[in-house]
Amino acid sequence: MADTIALEVTRYCPERDAEPSFQTFEAPLRKDWVVLDALNYIKDKVDGSLSFRWSCRMGICGSCGMMVNGEPKLTCATFLSNYAPGPIRVQPLQYFPVVRDLVIEMTDFLNKLKAVKPWIVRREEKPLSAGEYLQTPEQMDAYKQYSMCINCMLCYAACPVYGLEKHFKGPAVLALAQRYNKDSRDQGAGERTDLLSQEDGIWDCTFVGECTKVCPKNVDPAGAIQQYKLTATIEWFQSLLMPWGAK
Amino acid sequence: MNETPAYTEFHPRWYRPRVSTYWWLWRWPYLKFIIRELSSLSVVSFVVMALLQLSALRRGPQAYAEFQELVKHPFLIALAAVSLFFVVFHAITWFNLTPSAMPVRVKGKRLPDFLVAAPNYVVWLVLSGAVAWVVLGG
Numbered sequence: 001m002a003d004t005i006a007l008e009v010t011r012y013c014p015e016r017d018a019e020p021s022f023q024t025f026e027a028p029l030r031k032d033w034v035v036l037d038a039l040n041y042i043k044d045k046v047d048g049s050l051s052f053r054w055s056c057r058m059g060i061c062g063s064c065g066m067m068v069n070g071e072p073k074l075t076c077a078t079f080l081s082n083y084a085p086g087p088i089r090v091q092p093l094q095y096f097p098v099v100r101d102l103v104i105e106m107t108d109f110l111n112k113l114k115a116v117k118p119w120i121v122r123r124e125e126k127p128l129s130a131g132e133y134l135q136t137p138e139q140m141d142a143y144k145q146y147s148m149c150i151n152c153m154l155c156y157a158a159c160p161v162y163g164l165e166k167h168f169k170g171p172a173v174l175a176l177a178q179r180y181n182k183d184s185r186d187q188g189a190g191e192r193t194d195l196l197s198q199e200d201g202i203w204d205c206t207f208v209g210e211c212t213k214v215c216p217k218n219v220d221p222a223g224a225i226q227q228y229k230l231t232a233t234i235e236w237f238q239s240l241l242m243p244w245g246a247k
Numbered sequence: 248m249n250e251t252p253a254y255t256e257f258h259p260r261w262y263r264p265r266v267s268t269y270w271w272l273w274r275w276p277y278l279k280f281i282i283r284e285l286s287s288l289s290v291v292s293f294v295v296m297a298l299l300q301l302s303a304l305r306r307g308p309q310a311y312a313e314f315q316e317l318v319k320h321p322f323l324i325a326l327a328a329v330s331l332f333f334v335v336f337h338a339i340t341w342f343n344l345t346p347s348a349m350p351v352r353v354k355g356k357r358l359p360d361f362l363v364a365a366p367n368y369v370v371w372l373v374l375s376g377a378v379a380w381v382v383l384g385g
Contacts, residue, residue: 012262014260014261014262015260017262019262020262070273070274094264095264095266097261097262097263098261098262098263098264099261105261138355141355160266160270160271160277163266163270164266164270206280206284207344207348208276208277208280209276209280209344209347210276210277212347213276220347222347223347223348223350226344226347226348226349227348227349227350229348230348230349
């Protein structure tokens, strides 16, 4: 195995460049090194101006998502040796505006996330003295998979619908809405339905399915969206047949 | 510090890449998705041919014989062969997506994906067998 591996990294300086270009760096090819280690090596030893997001280095924080050889990856979980002899092309997550080098702008995602109320909505809160909201293991199972989402946005970079339709809420937001809809303690499904069962909600999804494949936490956003389509259709039929029924 | 700091919102010039019209060409999963979507046109062509066949059947033996002659044209045979390939592709790709859209739980455990997809294939085979039996004259 060679001692080093080449990384072709996107460079973009908004004050200077009209568009991004690639700069090639050599980094040590160590068996236990991931792409993020190589980027940190470059920043520490070669070029301190290289900008990228990272934090935990263990697939929890969801900050270090980038395109590695054209695929959305958490760079902290992507080993250099899998790409030997290289070169490895590292780009910012696609379909997002680029702020600088490998840093993307995520306000759009955060606004959409907030809009679907990703928290437990109660019509009336119990007093503290009434104790916890209890849940059986089966009830927890209903939403646990979706609760593993770390907001890394790899699914957005894998979703061509999000790339083409900027109003689309996107995979993670819809999966996280389902996470609360399916929680037995939550009573906000009706409020979320108005947002989710619109064209820019679930109906924009054409079931490409790549969001599920790239998810590092096996959340399965594509499944969540298709299952919600079924729920929304059943609810629509019910409201048609029984318009007097409460939502 | 009594002074209220005056913040200037720094708004860098973001680079907004344009999505190429040919985004689906460069990765197999995307190309497969587009083929799956376009294969619905083959489903339409099959349905149209079946409706024309029924219409000919309704108009009597003479019309049906004419229809049979018509579909012997090499172009229509080629169209039928291509349509068959894409209809099978359409059916298989959709059947394989069923477990994702409709997870089935038995006693709290999620059934393996192949068990959820399998009934689609069974029904497909049974119906195809029944149609073949009728067409080939029982």
